[in-house]
Amino acid sequence: MSDWVEACAAGDIDEEDVMRFDHGGRTFAIYRSPDDDYFATDGLCTHEKVHLADGLVMDDIIECPKHNGRFNYKTGAARGAPVCVNLATYPVKVEAGKVLIQIG
């Protein structure tokens, strides 16, 4: 358990953007922040299970593409109606140009 899994190449995601990553029957969202750090959260919004990777990243906020629920993707904290349940986050590291996430 607690394996590091390769999600994508660092260059696959633009700065201030997000990408979907599916692994082991689960779906995740991988983020690259405007200051060039990488983050990972569960892939589905806690409101209606919509893929967050279709949403918009602005600074450290990901906004759900469907109903504009907002989360801080660095902490997973819910940041506005209609979402009230926080998003799970996962450790991320970049090694040799690859983005790795630790799936618990």
Add this chain to the structure above:
Amino acid sequence: MQAGMVIIGAGECGGRAALTLRELAYDGPVTLVGDEPHLPYERPPLSKDAMVSDAPEIKAIASDAMLAERAIRHIHSVQAVAIDRTAHTVRLTDGSVLLYNKLLLATGSTPRRLPMPGLGSRCVYLRTFADALAIRQHLSAGNRVAIIGGGFIGLELAASARKLWAVVIVIEAQPRILMRGVPAEIAEIVHQAHEAEGVKILTGQGIISIADDGTEVCIALADGQEIVADLAVIGIGAVPVTGLAVEAGLTIDNGIAVDATLRTGDPDIFAAGDCCSFPLAVYAGRRVRLEAWRNAQEQGALAARNMLGAGEAHAAVPWFWSDQYGLSLQIAGLSDEGKSMVRRDLSDGAFILFHLAEDGRLVAASGIGPGNAVARDIRLAEMLIAKRVKPAPEALGSQDVKLKSLLAA
């Protein structure tokens, strides 16, 4: 009795207002009055997921526990009958009287009735969860459903009915579906999707008469056709619920008239959501009334802030979405403010039409595509509209130019 915040209407708007009052640490009494027996719930699923489910459930905005924890008193299954503005009281149908410091009218809208004789128990409307349950029991394989009105509610319901293999016909009096607020190019995609799924759409068809014997509905059309159905659902728009405000002597102008801070002519009474008309700053104060979930949510929260004295003006850009089959449509802004259009093609057949005013200002964006293909760009368009920018049409039309880069400019 201690005076507090009283909210009439326990839908998305009223529910959101109550929660926001507590988020802002207001510690006086908060009373939420609703005429339905349920907790405040989200209405958008009623024509979509809830309609297809075997056992539809409400999607509550707040649980009983959440309301209790926040000391929000929810009085259900009653209506407000009169406001006494001098005494600052509201009288309810159960005879009780509530004392208010500030009052919020979030009474919503109600389906526009078809002004025609002959409607019976098989001619129904969709607004509440109870309406949805009543419709749901008629949606089964082979059952004939006639939908009167090719607007969003009717079309979403048509898509849900097809998922349950009902035989569906949509009757629209206008020359095409989605006449109000949706560009013809996008309406055409929706029209084709419905036909591909087996829905019959009749446009430009006036209804001459309706006969409903309680088991079957017979609809006579202007061209002589007769449509026989097991159920007719009427979706021809909605009207604001203003009775209480009229009785109280508040100004009505296509809904309860409020200023940019959602305040009525009475400084202690606010109105928000479907029931009110308000000046929209982004369109030079044009007075509008919006029947949209996000507006209900935003205005509920804004009204709560202003009931506590924030004095904040509504500044949001209207936003709307609809799901039908695998397609999602999103619209930001008011497209009728536009004089010209620029098309931007996205992947998977998705596209966005940008609506530009005469002076080149971006005033609206309408998009359609599979899944959430248009969501991100529509959201960016919404921000561009709010900033009142005049983007180069070539930039809007080119996939190579990121919309986000226009925002920074």
